[in-house]
Amino acid sequence: MYSSRALRVVRWGRHTCHCLDAAAQLHTKQFAPKKALILTKFSRYEFEKKRHGNIPEAELEKRLKERGSDYNMLLYHHYLHKGCENTVVQALRNQNIDTKVVTRFDYKSDVIEESDIVFTMGGDGTFLLGATRILHPNKPIVGINSDPTRSEGHLLLPKRYSVNIKEAVQRLLAGKFRWLFRKRIRMTLIGQDVYKPPVELHNQQLLNPEYRYLDMDWSNASLPTSYMESSTMVEPRGITYAKQARVLPVLALNEVFIAECLSARVSYYEMSIDGGPQFKQKSSGLCVSTGTGSTSWTYNINKLTPQVVSQLMNALKHETGLELDSKDEALVGRVTDRVNQVLIFGPEENRMCYTIRDPVMSAPRSAAEKRPRGLARRLEVRSRCFDANLVVDGGLSFPFNDGTVAILDIHDDDALRTVVLDD
Amino acid sequence: MYSSRALRVVRWGRHTCHCLDAAAQLHTKQFAPKKALILTKFSRYEFEKKRHGNIPEAELEKRLKERGSDYNMLLYHHYLHKGCENTVVQALRNQNIDTKVVTRFDYKSDVIEESDIVFTMGGDGTFLLGATRILHPNKPIVGINSDPTRSEGHLLLPKRYSVNIKEAVQRLLAGKFRWLFRKRIRMTLIGQDVYKPPVELHNQQLLNPEYRYLDMDWSNASLPTSYMESSTMVEPRGITYAKQARVLPVLALNEVFIAECLSARVSYYEMSIDGGPQFKQKSSGLCVSTGTGSTSWTYNINKLTPQVVSQLMNALKHETGLELDSKDEALVGRVTDRVNQVLIFGPEENRMCYTIRDPVMSAPRSAAEKRPRGLARRLEVRSRCFDANLVVDGGLSFPFNDGTVAILDIHDDDALRTVVLDD
Numbered sequence: 001m002y003s004s005r006a007l008r009v010v011r012w013g014r015h016t017c018h019c020l021d022a023a024a025q026l027h028t029k030q031f032a033p034k035k036a037l038i039l040t041k042f043s044r045y046e047f048e049k050k051r052h053g054n055i056p057e058a059e060l061e062k063r064l065k066e067r068g069s070d071y072n073m074l075l076y077h078h079y080l081h082k083g084c085e086n087t088v089v090q091a092l093r094n095q096n097i098d099t100k101v102v103t104r105f106d107y108k109s110d111v112i113e114e115s116d117i118v119f120t121m122g123g124d125g126t127f128l129l130g131a132t133r134i135l136h137p138n139k140p141i142v143g144i145n146s147d148p149t150r151s152e153g154h155l156l157l158p159k160r161y162s163v164n165i166k167e168a169v170q171r172l173l174a175g176k177f178r179w180l181f182r183k184r185i186r187m188t189l190i191g192q193d194v195y196k197p198p199v200e201l202h203n204q205q206l207l208n209p210e211y212r213y214l215d216m217d218w219s220n221a222s223l224p225t226s227y228m229e230s231s232t233m234v235e236p237r238g239i240t241y242a243k244q245a246r247v248l249p250v251l252a253l254n255e256v257f258i259a260e261c262l263s264a265r266v267s268y269y270e271m272s273i274d275g276g277p278q279f280k281q282k283s284s285g286l287c288v289s290t291g292t293g294s295t296s297w298t299y300n301i302n303k304l305t306p307q308v309v310s311q312l313m314n315a316l317k318h319e320t321g322l323e324l325d326s327k328d329e330a331l332v333g334r335v336t337d338r339v340n341q342v343l344i345f346g347p348e349e350n351r352m353c354y355t356i357r358d359p360v361m362s363a364p365r366s367a368a369e370k371r372p373r374g375l376a377r378r379l380e381v382r383s384r385c386f387d388a389n390l391v392v393d394g395g396l397s398f399p400f401n402d403g404t405v406a407i408l409d410i411h412d413d414d415a416l417r418t419v420v421l422d423d
Numbered sequence: 424m425y426s427s428r429a430l431r432v433v434r435w436g437r438h439t440c441h442c443l444d445a446a447a448q449l450h451t452k453q454f455a456p457k458k459a460l461i462l463t464k465f466s467r468y469e470f471e472k473k474r475h476g477n478i479p480e481a482e483l484e485k486r487l488k489e490r491g492s493d494y495n496m497l498l499y500h501h502y503l504h505k506g507c508e509n510t511v512v513q514a515l516r517n518q519n520i521d522t523k524v525v526t527r528f529d530y531k532s533d534v535i536e537e538s539d540i541v542f543t544m545g546g547d548g549t550f551l552l553g554a555t556r557i558l559h560p561n562k563p564i565v566g567i568n569s570d571p572t573r574s575e576g577h578l579l580l581p582k583r584y585s586v587n588i589k590e591a592v593q594r595l596l597a598g599k600f601r602w603l604f605r606k607r608i609r610m611t612l613i614g615q616d617v618y619k620p621p622v623e624l625h626n627q628q629l630l631n632p633e634y635r636y637l638d639m640d641w642s643n644a645s646l647p648t649s650y651m652e653s654s655t656m657v658e659p660r661g662i663t664y665a666k667q668a669r670v671l672p673v674l675a676l677n678e679v680f681i682a683e684c685l686s687a688r689v690s691y692y693e694m695s696i697d698g699g700p701q702f703k704q705k706s707s708g709l710c711v712s713t714g715t716g717s718t719s720w721t722y723n724i725n726k727l728t729p730q731v732v733s734q735l736m737n738a739l740k741h742e743t744g745l746e747l748d749s750k751d752e753a754l755v756g757r758v759t760d761r762v763n764q765v766l767i768f769g770p771e772e773n774r775m776c777y778t779i780r781d782p783v784m785s786a787p788r789s790a791a792e793k794r795p796r797g798l799a800r801r802l803e804v805r806s807r808c809f810d811a812n813l814v815v816d817g818g819l820s821f822p823f824n825d826g827t828v829a830i831l832d833i834h835d836d837d838a839l840r841t842v843v844l845d846d
């Protein structure tokens with residue numbers, strides 16, 4: 001619509017996926033990795049051992065028990081994980097693949113670069129950690145679920161391979177797979193404080209918090225791309241401060257969540273969807289999800305329950321006179337599942353699903369208020385918040401205060417290359 | 424179910440509303456107030472004047488304009504408010520009612536006690552402020568909307584009285600009204616840090632933040648009641664710290680919101696509804712609302728949009744083969760309104776509406792997961808959070824961390840006595 005102050009735009013070049021394949025010599029039938037890097041989860045047992053300064057085992061056991069921790073359980077899960085890890089290493093080395101194992105502390109750009117393929121051993125969190133340092137589609141990454149009883153593993157190979165890793169490796173080397181390009185959201189921030197370092201939010205429920213971004217250098221980090229978006233949002237009058245633009249050096253694999261930091265505060269922002277008219281919004285937050293993330297946070301926000309479906313059937317019955325039995329649990333269940341299935345879409349989809357959560361309606365209603373959820377290729381959001389953040393995959397929080405604009409969109413160049421094994 | 428460590432319970436005594444009337448000599452036909460207290464909003468103009476140290480008017484105007492504030496608008500709203508206030512004072516004095524006007528700074532227990540009735544002049548925020556210091560049903564409070572163009576006034580007299588205050592006063596004195604007892608939620612906290620002072624969250628969008636609790640003394644404050652709840656929740660093993668119990672010295676007129684402080688964190692807690700089985704829950708927060716609050720935050724969380732209703736009609740059509748036209752906007756609109764109407768209930772209702780927001784489903788599903796929204800007379804909630812809070816009416820935030828139990832229920836003794844004028 002209206003241009004804001006123009007930013008210099010240099011287009012790097014767009015590649016389609018098969019061009020990327022050719023460029024990276026990554027056709028499935030010819031995929032013959034020589035070097036594999038395994039990023040293995042740092043287990044809670046190892047974490048406690050390190051934390052206690054490598055004291056004798058008996059002493060560690062005693063201290064953990066005093067704290068109410070289940071020492072035997074810790075050991076059990078550690079050895080389960082290590083067993084799985086050893087099996088993978090063996091399976092790869094048996095195929096003459098030079099295999100290196102690292103934990104998060106040594107998972108750096110140089111070792112990633114040297115490898116032909118990255119495997120993660122752990123749960124979804126370890127896979128997310130692995131993906132954090134691969135910001136282009138040229139390095140295949142495969143997640144193996146090392147503890148299928150504890151982790152759902154949405155991002156990982158199916159659980160059956162956790163106990164049959166040799167087969168997974170064989171299929172991979174025999175070309176019996178296809179590439180899956182998980183699309184990710186690129187975030188461009190335009191404003192005053194866009195180089196302020198982010199804060200890592202860890203999942204407190206994990207006794208061994210999965211710090212994914214801890215070792216990253218934030219001092220001058222932007223995404224290595226020369227392609228810079230420019231915002232079309234109308235500036236409020238009187239804004240004279242100098243603005244910077246920054247493409248964030250992280251890509252969202254699941255979702256971006258934008259809201260006031262405090263959960264009790266309502267968020268004010270303005271949005272433009274796919275270049276459409278800018279509109280103001282007041283809500284408890286904005287969630288923007290990829291296809292990968294469509295079974296995650298956004299699903300929990302949007303899903304309907306049998307309770308609601310039942311009430312709706314009643315209301316429909318009253319309005320239409322049709323025979324609708326809202327007490328028919330089986331019917332209610334099927335309708336609920338069907339309507340919730342609509343929320344899920346594929347990881348290779350180039351669109352994002354945005355949800356304006358708990359919108360506060362104003363009169364007259366904007367079009368967006370009637371449709372607080374939809375798909376978009378590009379979103380522009382301007383913060384009118386007091387103390388807000390933009391949170392990436394529930395882990396990393398960037399300041400997003402009054403006046404800052406975020407541009408969210410999906411680029412082929414940012415996809416994560418992973419694998420779906422043939423059945 | 425299982426008793427936790429017993430707390431001494433002394434029952435103060437339950438009164439029904441008509442007994443309260445008799446005790447307080449508050450029959451409508453005999454209501455003849457001699458002294459009225461008016462709590463008047465401190466306008467933004469006054470706020471800015473005070474903030475700038477009472478400099479000459481011309482200087483104030485200059486400084487405000489430099490900041491981009493609309494000085495003339497500030498004056499306009501200030502005089503509008505003052506005009507309304509003067510009209511009320513006149514109308515009351517003309518009826519020989521001794522009338523005193525105070526701002527928030529002088530709104531204290533002693534002046535409230537002396538008066539027979541409290542009027543608030545301002546918006547909903549001023550009414551909430553007025554209600555904060557009336558923790559029993561014996562002091563009538565009536566809210567007058569001094570700026571109906573800017574405030575919806577859900578808690579106040581209908582907007583027409585804002586320009587016809589004399590009529591409102593006359594009806595009141597002629598007994599042409601009924602008492603409305605707005606039920607409020609009492610909160611009892613049991614745990615380690617229950618006497619930690621709360622934090623006031625102000626609405627940043629208000630340029631003159633409506634600090635409602637600023638002047639309250641938190642040092643030894645509990646609700647003045649000797650009736651103490653005891654928790655039935657099962658204690659996790661190994662808890663040995665000493666617990667305290669405290670009935671909070673505030674009552675929720677709209678709602679209580681319980682969640683991790685940070686909006687990006689998922690909240691873990693356990694709940695028991697009306698003494699039922701305790702169950703674990705993982706969600707983005709728990710909202711517990713009164714009838715008064717049922718058009719507010721909880722409504723925004725739970726309401727359905729035409730978009731969702733349309734999708735549901737489609738799903739029903741597929742499952743039943745019935746002729747349902749999801750593109751019939753009028754029908755979709757009527758169904759949406761009907762199903763959302765179910766969310767609203769009366770302010771005198773003794774039950775609260777709880778909503779488990781964005782529940783993360785686990786398998787197998789608990790009964791509560793199928794019904795994340797319902798009515799209850801009593802709720803017990805145990806925090807399993809890292810850094811959570813219990814927020815009262817979106818304004819006051821109490822710490823609510825791992826292990827703390829909150830008991831929420833409604834007592835007649837805690838109601839707020841206000842007025843509905845006859846048509």
